[in-house]
Amino acid sequence: MSRPGSPGAQPGPERKSSEPAPEDPTAVRDAFPTPGGPEQALAELQAGNRRFVTGTPRHPNQDAGHRAAVADGQHPFAVIVGCSDSRLAAEIIFDRGLGDLFVVRTAGHTVGPEVLGSVEYAVTVLRTPLVVVLGHDSCGAVQAARTADATGTSPAGHLGAVVDAVVPSLRRAAAEGVDDIDRIVDIHIAQTVEAMLDRSAVLAAEVAAGRCAVVGMSYRLAAGEARAVTAVSAGEARGGAEVANGSGAVDGAQPAVSAALA
Numbered sequence: 001m002s003r004p005g006s007p008g009a010q011p012g013p014e015r016k017s018s019e020p021a022p023e024d025p026t027a028v029r030d031a032f033p034t035p036g037g038p039e040q041a042l043a044e045l046q047a048g049n050r051r052f053v054t055g056t057p058r059h060p061n062q063d064a065g066h067r068a069a070v071a072d073g074q075h076p077f078a079v080i081v082g083c084s085d086s087r088l089a090a091e092i093i094f095d096r097g098l099g100d101l102f103v104v105r106t107a108g109h110t111v112g113p114e115v116l117g118s119v120e121y122a123v124t125v126l127r128t129p130l131v132v133v134l135g136h137d138s139c140g141a142v143q144a145a146r147t148a149d150a151t152g153t154s155p156a157g158h159l160g161a162v163v164d165a166v167v168p169s170l171r172r173a174a175a176e177g178v179d180d181i182d183r184i185v186d187i188h189i190a191q192t193v194e195a196m197l198d199r200s201a202v203l204a205a206e207v208a209a210g211r212c213a214v215v216g217m218s219y220r221l222a223a224g225e226a227r228a229v230t231a232v233s234a235g236e237a238r239g240g241a242e243v244a245n246g247s248g249a250v251d252g253a254q255p256a257v258s259a260a261l262a
């Protein structure tokens with residue numbers, strides 16, 4: 001708001017002459033190419049997360065030149081269906097910038113028609129090759145659902161819809177004998193991946209055709225690390241969707257995607 005200097009700070013003559021052409025978007029693109037396929041996209045996300053975790057972010061694609069370069073069209077390489085938690089900002093934790101990520105966020109990454117429609121838009125119109133469900137430890141939505149389920153109460157207003165959407169994950173965790181809240185979160189992530197593929201024939205078809213993959217990632221608030229806990233790609237998506245068990249590794253994921261997850 002209050003930047004040093006006058007608000008109308010005009011580009012001085014010397015600044016104009018020293019300006020290296022209209023920025024150098026190509027250099028930025030060379031350093032951070034737009035990934036072409038699911039594995040490459042995932043690898044790029046993981047690389048960005050490593051930079052974030054180690055405190056060496058490069059903040060790519062956030063400069064004025066890139067802003068201008070992407071104004072005419074977007075080609076995001078990943079859809080992030082994440083929890084709305086304020087500590088889970090996708091472009092920050094994956095160290096990316098404008099035009100890179102197509103982000104849909106709801107409390108507890110609960111998925112309704114608008115969310116599915118947004119994902120379908122990204123994978124069919126924008127041709128985005130990777131969909132990531134991003135959950136995290138200490139998720140308030142999961143905790144609220146747990147409380148509601150335990151007490152037989154339901155929050156007032158539309159918050160009840162969020163809680164209701166998480167309850168199937170609680171049931172699944174109970175059936176698997178899981179009581180640890182963070183493992184329940186991982187199961188909820190896997191459950192969300194599964195629900196999206198079950199409810200969106202469009203997404204399932206894109207995955208089956210090998211044009212995109214769906215990966216579940218679990219984020220740790222303190223460490224900043226996003227860990228892959230489940231993955232679905234062409235191999236698993238035949239005739240619907242089978243999801244690797246969300247509590248732990250990515251067993252059953254297509255080898256190529258698994259390799260990228262390793």
Ligand SMILES: [Zn+2]
Binds near residue numbers: 136138
């Ligand atoms: Zn959350």
